[in-house]
Amino acid sequence: MQWDTTRYPVSMRNMEPWIRDKAIEIANALLREGVAEDSAIRIAIAQAKRWAARSIRRDRCDEALAPMKRPSRVRGDAHSRKAPFGANS
Template sequence: MTWTLENFPLEMQDLKPIIREKAIEIANKLKQERTVNELAIVEEAIKQAEEWFLNLEG
């Protein structure tokens, strides 16, 4: 199942919309590349999206 802006993991609920969108994109990519559990994928996607956002702000 692919996550979308309307259907995403509960752990992403409190993220800023721009970070949530990036986290969903990353999580969907990780789901295709890895066979680890979904919680690990969500946590890694959130971490990467937050780092991406911080780098975006400079």
């Protein structure tokens, strides 16, 4: 049986919708490959949870690195100007 966002296994009922959608996608692919329905459900749920955990870690990493990715001022601009004559004394 193929599943979709309105008809899916009861064991996927309490999952977050975006994770459930991935689990449904994985389960349907497993069914097409001939995996038994009960095994496909268990495998799909486990894989979707792993996929979600990696997605969340990647997003957090991107958020943490965002300040480092911002373009900074060109360092030479502030340091390339010569001091006025006699200012170094």
